[in-house]
Structures are given as structure tokens and as C-alpha cells.
Amino acid sequence: MSHTTTADHDDHHGHHPTGIARWLFSTNHKEIGTLYLVFSLIMFFVGGAMALVIRAELFAPGLQLVNPEFFNQMTTMHALVMIFGAVMPAFVGLANWMVPLMIGAPDMALPRMNNWSFWIMPFAFTLLLATLFMPSGAPASGWTLYPPLSLQGGNSLAFVIFAIHLMGISSIMGAINIIATILNMRAPGMTLLRMPLFVWTWLITAFLLIAVMPVLAGAVTMLLTDRFFGTSFFNAAGGGDPVLYQHIFWFFGHPEVYIMILPAFGIVSEIIPTFSRKRLFGYTSMVYATAAIAFLSFIVWAHHMFTVGMPLGAMLFFMYATMIIAVPTGIKIFNWVATMWRGSMSFETPMLFALGFVVLFTIGGLSGIMLAIVPANFQYHDSYFVVAHFHYVLVTGAIYSIMAAVYYWLPKWTGYMYNEKLGKIHFWWSTVWVNVLFFPQHYLGLAGMPRRIPDYAVQFTEFNMISSVGGFMFGFGQLLFVYIIWQCARGGEKATAQVWEGARGLEWTVPSPAPLHTFDTPPLVDDSVAVHKDSLT
Amino acid sequence: MAQGSYFVPATAKWPIVGTVGMFIMMIGAANWVNNGPTGPWFFAAGSAIVILMCFGWFADVIRESQGGLYNSAVDASFRQGMIWFIFSEVMFFAAFFGALFYARVLSVPWLGGAGTGAMTNELLWPGFEAAWPTHGPAELGGAFQTIPGFGLPLLNTMILLTSGITLTLAHWALKRSQRGLLVFWLFATIGLGVVFLFIQGYEYVHAYRDLGLTLGSGIYGSTFFMLTGFHGIHVTLGAIMLLVIAIRCVRGHFTKKNHFGFEACAWYWHFVDVVWLALFIFVYVI
Numbered sequence: 001m002s003h004t005t006t007a008d009h010d011d012h013h014g015h016h017p018t019g020i021a022r023w024l025f026s027t028n029h030k031e032i033g034t035l036y037l038v039f040s041l042i043m044f045f046v047g048g049a050m051a052l053v054i055r056a057e058l059f060a061p062g063l064q065l066v067n068p069e070f071f072n073q074m075t076t077m078h079a080l081v082m083i084f085g086a087v088m089p090a091f092v093g094l095a096n097w098m099v100p101l102m103i104g105a106p107d108m109a110l111p112r113m114n115n116w117s118f119w120i121m122p123f124a125f126t127l128l129l130a131t132l133f134m135p136s137g138a139p140a141s142g143w144t145l146y147p148p149l150s151l152q153g154g155n156s157l158a159f160v161i162f163a164i165h166l167m168g169i170s171s172i173m174g175a176i177n178i179i180a181t182i183l184n185m186r187a188p189g190m191t192l193l194r195m196p197l198f199v200w201t202w203l204i205t206a207f208l209l210i211a212v213m214p215v216l217a218g219a220v221t222m223l224l225t226d227r228f229f230g231t232s233f234f235n236a237a238g239g240g241d242p243v244l245y246q247h248i249f250w251f252f253g254h255p256e257v258y259i260m261i262l263p264a265f266g267i268v269s270e271i272i273p274t275f276s277r278k279r280l281f282g283y284t285s286m287v288y289a290t291a292a293i294a295f296l297s298f299i300v301w302a303h304h305m306f307t308v309g310m311p312l313g314a315m316l317f318f319m320y321a322t323m324i325i326a327v328p329t330g331i332k333i334f335n336w337v338a339t340m341w342r343g344s345m346s347f348e349t350p351m352l353f354a355l356g357f358v359v360l361f362t363i364g365g366l367s368g369i370m371l372a373i374v375p376a377n378f379q380y381h382d383s384y385f386v387v388a389h390f391h392y393v394l395v396t397g398a399i400y401s402i403m404a405a406v407y408y409w410l411p412k413w414t415g416y417m418y419n420e421k422l423g424k425i426h427f428w429w430s431t432v433w434v435n436v437l438f439f440p441q442h443y444l445g446l447a448g449m450p451r452r453i454p455d456y457a458v459q460f461t462e463f464n465m466i467s468s469v470g471g472f473m474f475g476f477g478q479l480l481f482v483y484i485i486w487q488c489a490r491g492g493e494k495a496t497a498q499v500w501e502g503a504r505g506l507e508w509t510v511p512s513p514a515p516l517h518t519f520d521t522p523p524l525v526d527d528s529v530a531v532h533k534d535s536l537t
Numbered sequence: 538m539a540q541g542s543y544f545v546p547a548t549a550k551w552p553i554v555g556t557v558g559m560f561i562m563m564i565g566a567a568n569w570v571n572n573g574p575t576g577p578w579f580f581a582a583g584s585a586i587v588i589l590m591c592f593g594w595f596a597d598v599i600r601e602s603q604g605g606l607y608n609s610a611v612d613a614s615f616r617q618g619m620i621w622f623i624f625s626e627v628m629f630f631a632a633f634f635g636a637l638f639y640a641r642v643l644s645v646p647w648l649g650g651a652g653t654g655a656m657t658n659e660l661l662w663p664g665f666e667a668a669w670p671t672h673g674p675a676e677l678g679g680a681f682q683t684i685p686g687f688g689l690p691l692l693n694t695m696i697l698l699t700s701g702i703t704l705t706l707a708h709w710a711l712k713r714s715q716r717g718l719l720v721f722w723l724f725a726t727i728g729l730g731v732v733f734l735f736i737q738g739y740e741y742v743h744a745y746r747d748l749g750l751t752l753g754s755g756i757y758g759s760t761f762f763m764l765t766g767f768h769g770i771h772v773t774l775g776a777i778m779l780l781v782i783a784i785r786c787v788r789g790h791f792t793k794k795n796h797f798g799f800e801a802c803a804w805y806w807h808f809v810d811v812v813w814l815a816l817f818i819f820v821y822v823i
Contacts, residue, residue, distance in 0.1 A: 017548060025548035107545045109614035112594070116552035123560040127567075155571040162563035169559075172625050180617035184610060185543070214625045218632025222763070228570040231752055231759035232677055233636055236661070238755035239673030241644035248632055311652060 016516075024119070027111035028516055029096045032118050034413070036093025037406075039121055041482070043085030044399075046129070048475050050078035055437075055471035057454050058464050071454035072140035073132065079143035080160075083260065084167045085125055087394065090402045091263040092117070092174045095202045098409060099178060101507035101514060102196045104187025104523045109180035117174040124166035131156035142452060144249055145220065147234040147242050151227045158228065161220045168213040175209035178202055187506070189525035193284065196505050197532065200287050201266030204294045208255045208262070211298075216252040219245060243308050250301035258297045261393060262290060264361075264401030265332055268354045270505075271408050272336050273532070275351035276343030277502035282335040283532040289328035296325050306377045315374045322372035329365055333358065348500070349423030353404030356431050357397060364392025367442065382452075385445025391438045396431075403430075403481065410488050411495035415513030418488035426484060429477045436470030504530075544606045551594040558586030595781070602798075603790065612797055619801040623808050626771070630812055633767065637760040637819060641669050645756065648674060672755025681749035681758070684740060686821030693736050694817045697772075700729035701810045704779075704803055714793050716786065723783040726806070730776040737769050764820055771809045778802040 017025060026032055053074045057065045066074070096114065100107055108114045131138040136154020139145065150157060182203045186195070195203075222245070225231040232238025234245045265286075273280045280286065302310060302318040310318075336358050345351075367389040371377055380386060403426075410418050440463035445451075449460045456464065495512040506525070510518045562583025569576025601607060647654030649667025658665060662674035670683050684690065707722035741762075744750040752762045782802050785791065791799055 021548075024553050025550055027546050027549045106543050110618055111545050112549040112552060113618070115549045116555060119553050119556045120559065123556050127560065127563060158567035158570045159564075162567050166559060166563060172622075176618050176621040176625075179621055180614045184613045184617055210621050210625045211628050214629035215632045215635075218629055218636075222633075222636065222759075224570070225752070225759070225763065229752055230678075231763065232673060232755045233759050235673070235677075236648060237673050237675035238677040238753075238759070239645050239648065239671045240640065240756045240759065241647075244636055244639050244644060247639060248635060251632075251635070309653065 025115070027107070027115055029100050029108045029111070029114065030413075030514060030516060032108075032114050033093045033095075033097030035118050036089045036096055036121075039118075040086050040090035040093060040402075041485075043081055043089070043125065044478070047078050047081035047086055048478065050074045050081065052471060052475050054078065055468040058456070059468040060465070061456050061458050061461055063455055066454070068454045069137060069140055072142075072452065073138040075452050076139050076141060076143050077129070077132065080128060081125070082394075083143065083256075084164075085121070087260045087398050087402070088171065089121055091202075091205070091260070091398075092171075092178075094198075094263065094267070094402070094405050094409075095174075095178050097413065098507060099181055099199055099202060100185065101412075101510065101518060102199050102505055103182065103185060103190050104506050104519045104525060105181060105185035106517065106520050106522075108177050109184050110177045113173050114177050117170045117177065120166050120170040120173075124163045124170065127159055127166065128163035131159050134159070144246075144253070145223060146249075147223060147226065147245050150223060151234070158224065161224045164220050165217055168217045171209050171213045175206035175213075178206040179210070182206075187519065187522040187525050193287070194525060194527070194530040194532075196266075197269035197280065197283070197286055197290075198263065198266035201262040201269075201290050204290050205259050205262045208259050208294055208297065212252040212255040212259075215248060216256075219248040219252065222248070243305070246305045246308060247302065250304045251298075253304060254301040255294075255297040257390075257393075258293060260398045261361075262293065264357065264398050265290065267401045267405045267408075268336060268357050269332075271350050271354040271404055272339050272358075274408075274500050274502045274504070275348060275354075276340045276345050278339055278343045279504075280335065280532045281338035281341075282331070285331055286335055289331040292328040293325060296321060296328070300325065303372055303377070306374050307381045319372055319374045323369060326365070326369055333362055333365075344502075346501075348407075349418070349420060349427055350404045350408035352424065352427040353400050353407065356427065357400040357404065360392055360396030360400065360431075360434075364389055364394075364397055367392065380445060382450055383445035384441045384449045384451055387451045388438050388441035388445060391441070395438065396434055406485065408500075409507075410485065411499045412507060412510075412512050412514055414489050415495055415511075416488050416490075416492035417495050417499075418484050419492070422480060422484050422487075426477065426480045429480065430474060433470045433474035433477060437467055437474050438470070440464075440467045440470075542608055544601065544608070544611050546597075546601075551590050551597065554593070555587055555590035558583050558590055562587060599785070599790065599798075602795075612795075615797055615801070619804060623804060626808065627812075630764075630767070630815075633760065633764050634815065634819065637764065640756045640760065645669065645671055670757035672757055676755070678751055678754035678758055679749055681751070681754045683750065683757070683761075684744060684748065684821065686817065689736055689740055690817055690821045693733050694813065696729050696733045696736070697810050697813050700726045700733070701807055703729065704806055708799070708803060711786070711791060711796055711799060712793050716789065720783060720786050723779060723786060727776050727779050727783065730772055730779070730806075734769060734772055734776070737765065737772075761820060764816055768809065768812055768816055771812070775802070775806045775809045778805060 016022065023031065023035060026035070053066060054071065057063070057071055096108065099105070134154070134156045136156050139150065139153055139157055139160045141150035141153055145157075145160070182195070182199055222231070222233040226234050226240075232240040234240050234242045236242070269280055269286060300318055300322045302314060303322045306315055306318070347355075367385065371380055371386065371389055407418060407423055444460055444463045444467075447460065449456055497511050498508045499512060500508075506519075506523060507514075509523070560583070561579055565576050565579025565581070565583055567576070569580055646652065646667045648658060648662055649665055650658030651667060665674035670681075672678050672681065703722045703725045707719050707726060710716075710718035710722060750758055750761070752758050754761075779802050782799050785798065
């Protein structure tokens with residue numbers, strides 16, 4: 001390990017502004033990463049508040065708290081805020097912070113554009129959230145904005161579409177930056193197959209983002225022109241087809257789903273080896289499995305729309321293609337379990353969240369296979385079973401991995417250890433209640449309760465009550481998460497550079513907290529410092 | 538992977554300016570489409586701020602480049618950035634081409650009763666016969682004629698292909714350090730682009746005035762104008778980029794070894810060229 005650490009180079013790049021200017025004008029990957037993470041946390045609570053409105057209304061049958069129109073606005077905005085405002089920026093923030101540290105780069109490849117990608121986000125969400133206060137209200141057609149329903153809503157549709165354009169611009173620039181950083185800024189010796197898996201998964205995620213965010217832009221642009229400029233893309237009277245929108249949307253939408261889970265795979269692949277004190281089992285197969293999942297994500301989109309009436313051959317193709325995804329995903333699950341096999345395991349909070357991820361994400365994955373089966377899908381479609389499925393993969397999948405990542409790298413960011421006891425309480429509290437929240441929704445869906453409705457038949461009452469209780473307990477429990485982060489940022493037990501006994505990789509060779517500028521002189525990487533080493537390569 | 542002195546600017550003032558500009562622009566656009574009286578003003582103000590940002594930001598980058606702050610690693614990052622940006626543009630056009638293919642191959646025939654669409658046709662749109670071009674069973678926008686491919690569009694194809702050649706000639710001149718020739722061929726390229734846009738504009742006027750073909754002419758009008766329209770916007774952007782590059786060439790900013798700004802715009806121009814070829818084949822000819 002030769003000259004892998006560098007001293008604090010705070011004044012290396014000249015005068016550094018303070019106060020608000022420091023954040024507004026920053027080009028530093030760590031500061032921008034922090035901005036992304038804080039923004040994501042705020043949006044997590046904004047979206048969470050909307051979820052609680054939904055769960056409060058659904059606590060009992062009948063209409064009691066909100067009118068149906070507002071309820072629909074809540075389901076729509078909850079999804080948009082959580083997907084584009086909470087999950088995606090959190091992963092981009094983690095990439096900003098960690099990718100340069102993990103590959104030994106001095107910063108992101110395009111630092112000014114990095115600033116731009118972040119600062120678009122708060123403005124885009126101002127535009128999006130402002131629609132709540134417009135006379136016609138926020139969009140209420142579901143986050144997928146299917147025509148003709150979305151075209152029959154109020155004037156706020158234009159604001160939503162332009163907000164989505166801004167988010168798309170931000171995502172594309174962020175992804176370009178991450179790809180350029182990974183392909184161009186690796187330290188000498190950091191070959192592609194020595195890269196940590198978090199970096200690998202982000203490389204592939206960034207490719208997916210650049211490939212599909214423009215397609216979403218195209219889809220919503222067609223909505224805009226259909227609504228305001230008299231085109232007929234989605235109007236059968238003019239020879240168009242509303243189903244066309246669904247095809248274009250889900251061509252974006254399915255890779256989007258993997259944009260929100262591939263970095264999670266990367267995070268879990270970093271954490272499990274650390275706390276098992278073993279190298280990751282099957283590193284190369286993990287890389288290929290990630291690539292395979294990304295490839296498959298482009299040819300499965302129509303499984304979101306089996307009930308629209310498609311030719312039988314198309315349904316069969318999309319069903320089988322979808323089921324094949326279980327193979328590379330299964331490889332990943334197997335490798336994580338095999339990594340733990342005979343490992344010297346310990347169960348700090350990041351590991352708990354990673355293990356929670358492996359178990360609960362697998363539940364979501366298995367219900368996904370159920371949904372892939374066309375005849376069964378005809379029954380499950382648009383039911384609460386779907387809601388349960390994607391919340392298992394997004395909350396106990398994506399969000400759990402983000403929480404695992406925050407606990408894992410927080411000491412590196414702040415220089416202090418977080419409160420382990422509170423962290424464990426946070427994990428167990430969340431894990432109990434998230435299952436109370438979402439597991440009954442499987443039964444509700446199988447019993448026939450449709451999604452996106454403010455009222456329901458009385459036989460669904462008990463499970464809805466249970467689910468709502470779980471929702472409020474899980475939701476308010478996340479305040480503990482904020483407290484733990486706050487406490488850790490302010491002080492505590494000093495963290496060492498390596499932080500975790502079993503941690504490997506370049507990010508653990510720099511001091512904690514990581515100085516503003518790291519790896520101004522690139523480290524030399526060989527197999528001895530590589531995070532993962534595969535006997536196969 | 539050399540990065541010993543990778544240039545990281547201390548601060549960046551322009552991105553937040555651009556963000557505010559885009560924000561005002563989007564507010565303006567959203568108001569505008571809803572017939573809000575202030576919409577166009579907001580849109581114009583926002584656009585002005587974004588243009589200001591472009592000047593400021595590119596000026597900074599040009600100054601740094603001229604000042605020798607960029608090493609080969611920075612150059613490689615710029616190349617990566619441009620390649621992936623063009624890829625994102627390809628995917629944007631793919632969405633609209635996808636819509637065109639889906640309508641032509643699948644949904645219009647289904648409306649006419651093909652495949653499983655027999656009952657749709659029988660019950661919803663009786664008597665509708667699938668054909669292309671079409672403005673749909675409700676004949677939205679009234680009768681229209683299409684623009685034949687082997688007239689002005691063929692001429693435009695020739696013009697754009699020629700502009701690709703003149704741009705390459707400019708590049709060769711740059712690599713041989715022949716500044717006069719370089720500037721000549723660059724302006725020839727821009728001129729061809731402008732002629733292309735002029736013909737395209739003439740064609741639009743002709744379509745609206747004489748042929749009855751409008752954005753509202755059903756799925757044909759939608760795909761025709763959106764595809765050619767977005768392409769036209771990209772030609773306009775590309776021509777502006779080349780104009781800036783031409784001015785920089787006149788000022789002697791580029792050397793035969795170091796001229797990525799030129800190459801990036803050339804890549805973009807060729808991309809716009811290729812999109813046109815696909816347009817010519819699938820929108821006009823077939």
C-alpha cells in the first residue's frame with residue numbers, strides 16, 4: 001500500500017467560500033454528495049407525510065379525512081416525490097461521496113456540472129410541489145400519468161411535465177458525470193475488475209439512466225403536445241393509441257426500477273463482506289449478473305401492462321423474459337449468503353439493514369415472479385398485491401440499502417461513530433413495523449382490494465387498520481434516524497480511518513472524517529488493496 | 538488515467554444561474570401553454586438567463602483551456618461527457634421513432650380491425666380502413682396531403698450530407714493548420730445548415746397553407762411535425778454551436794492537436810445528420 005492517504009489539502013484549490021455560498025457554488029464531490037443526501041432525506045419526509053395521509057384515510061372504510069380528488073393527488077405525488085426526490089438523489093449522493101473515494105479519484109470528472117445536477121433538483125421539486133397549491137390541484141392520475149386520464153385533469157399537468165423535464169436533465173447530467181468519473185478517473189491499477197461493486201453497479205445504473213431518462217422526456221412531451229398543442233399520439237380518434245403511452249412510459253419505467261435497485265445491490269455487496277470478514281463470494285459473477293439484469297430491464301417493460309390487451313405472443317415473450325431476471329438476481333442472493341457462510345460475522349447496524357435487505361427484498365422479488373405470470377397477473381393487476389410488491393422492493397429494498405449505506409459510511413463522513421444502540425433500535429423498530437405496514441397488503445390485494453382508491457368494501461377493514469398502524473409507527477420511527485444522524489454529525493466517539501474491522505477498499509485508507517480533498521495524488525492499487533478478489537479472475 | 542493535476546475549479550457560479558434561468562423558463566412555459574398572460578415574458582426572461590449562463594460558463598471554460606489548465610485526463614472527461622450526451626439525444630429521438638413505428642406497424646392496423654382489433658373496429662370505428670398516412674378514424678384536422686420525399690426533402694438530404702463532408706474538410710484543414718480553409722469550410726457547413734432550415738421552414742408553411750397538413754392532422758401530423766420539428770431544433774442548435782466554433786477558429790483558439798471543442802460540435806453535427814437520414818427514410822420515403 002503505497003502513499004494511499006493524503007493530508008488535508010483544504011487550501012489546495014485556493015480560497016474556499018463559507019456560508020451559503022459554499023453550498024451554492026460548490027464543486028466538491030463530498031459537499032455536493034452531502035447536499036444530495038440532505039435533500040433526499042427532506043423529500044423522504046415530504047413523501048412520507050403524503051403516505052401517512054393515504055394510510056390515515058384508509059384506516060377505516062368510508063371517506064373521513066380527505067376528498068377522493070385530494071387522495072388521488074396524494075398517491076400521485078407520494079410516488080413522484082419518493083422515486084425522483086428521495087431514492088434517486090440518495091443514490092446519486094452516495095455515488096458523489098463514495099465513487100471518487102473508492103476509485104482513488106481527486107473529484108468527479110465534471111465538477112461544475114455536478115453542482116448543476118444537484119441544484120436543479122430543489123427547483124424542480126418546488127415546481128412539482130407547487131402544483132398542490134394550484135386551483136386545479138396537483139396531478140391526480142397516478143405517477144405514471146396515463147392518458148387519457150392525465151389529459152383530463154387540470155392545468156397543473158404542464159407544471160408537472162416541466163418539473164419532470166428538469167429532473168430528467170439533472171439525472172442525465174448526474175449519470176454522465178458518474179460514468180465519466182468511473183471510466184476516466186480511476187487510480188493506476190484500479191482495473192475494471194478490481195472496482196468495488198458499488199462502483200460497478202453505479203456504472204451500469206448510470207448507463208441505464210442515460211438510456212431511459214430521455215425516453216421519459218419524450219413520453220411526457222407527447223403528453224404535453226396532446227394536451228396543449230392538438231397532437232394525437234394517444235388519441236385513437238386521430239389514429240393514435242393511449243396504450244402507446246404505456247409502452248413508451250414503461251420502456252423508461254422498468255429500467256427505472258433497476259436504477260433504484262442496482263446501486264442497492266452494490267451497497268449490500270460492500271457491507272456483507274465487511275461484517276462477515278470475508279471477501280465477497282463470486283465477485284465476477286456479481287458483475288455479470290448486474291449487467292445481465294440491466295440488459296433484461298430493457299426487454300420486459302410490457303409486464304406492467306399485461307391487461308391492456310396485447311397479442312398472446314407478446315405476453316408470452318414478456319412473461320418469460322421477466323422470469324429470466326430471477327436467474328441473475330438469484331445469483332446475487334446466493335453470493336451474499338455464500339459470503340456470510342462460515343464468515344466471522346458481527347451485527348452492527350449497517351449489517352442489520354443489509355441482512356434485512358437480503359431477506360425482505362427477496363420477498364419482494366418473489367412476489368414479482370408471481371406478478372410476472374400472465375394469468376395470475378390478470379388477477380393481481382392494479383390490486384394492493386402490486387402495492388405490497390413494489391413497497392417490499394423499494395422500502396425494504398432500496399431504502400433499507402440507503403439506510404445501511406448511511407450507517408456504514410457515516411463515520412467516514414462525520415469522523416464520529418453513530419450511536420450503535422439507537423441504530424439497532426432504529427433497525428428493529430423499522431423492520432417490525434414495515435412488515436406490519438406492507439405484509440397485510442398482500443392479503444388485501446389477493447382478496448381483491450384495488451390500489452389508488454380512498455374507500456373500500458368493509459371486508460378489507462382489519463388488514464387496512466393493521467397496515468395503517470404499521471405505517472404510522474414506521475413513519476414516525478424514522479425521526480429516530482434523523483436524530484441519530486444529527487447526533488453523529490455533532491460529535492461522539494472518534495472514528496478511526498478504517499472504521500470497521502473488516503472493511504477493505506480505498507475509502508477506508510483516508511482519515512475520518514474524509515478531508516475535503518482526497519487522492520490529489522492518485523494511490524497505486526494492486527490486488528492487496530482491491531476490495532474484492534476473485535479466485536476465478 | 539493520468540490525473541496528477543486534474544483541474545477542479547474552486548467554485549462554480551454559473552450552474553446556479555442556469556438553474557434559476559431554467560426554473561423561470563419552465564414556469565413561463567407552463568403558464569404560457571395554459572394561456573397565462575405573463576407566460577411568454579417569464580419564458581423569455583428565463584431563456585435570456587440561460588443564454589447568459591451559456592456565455593459565462595463557456596467563456597470560463599475557454600479561458601481555462603487557453604490558459605493550459607486542462608490536462609489529457611480533463612480532455613478525456615469532456616469526450617466522455619459529449620459521447621454520453623449524444624447517446625441521451627439518440628434515446629430522446631428513439632422515443633418518437635418508437636411512437637411512429639408503433640402507430641404504423643401495430644396500432645393503426647389494429648384500429649382497422651387487424652389482429653385482435655376486429656371488435657374495436659366493428660364497434661368503435663366501423664368502416665375505418667387502416668392506411669398510412671392517416672389522421673385517424675375521426676379524420677382529425679380535415680383532409681391533408683403529404684410532402685413527397687423525392688422533392689425538397691431529397692434536396693435537404695443532399696444538403697445535410699454535403700454539410701457533413703464540408704465539416705470533415707474543415708477538420709482536415711484544422712489538422713493541417715490551414716486556418717483560412719478551416720474557416721471557409723466551417724462557414725460553408727453553417728451556410729448549408731441555414732439553407733436546410735430555410736427549406737424546412739418553407740416546407741412547413743407549404744404544409745400548413747396548401748396541403749392542410751398540421752400538427753393536428755391525427756397521428757401522421759403528430760409524428761411528422763414532432764420528429765422533423767425536434768430535428769430542426771437540433772440543426773439550429775448545431776449551427777449555433779458551429780458558429781461559436783467558427784468564431785473561435787477565426788481567433789485562433791485551436792491547434793492541430795488540441796481542438797476538442799471543434800470535435801464535440803462536429804460529433805453533434807454528424808449525429809443530427811444521421812437522425813435526418815432515419816427521418817428521410819421512415820417519415821418521407823417509406
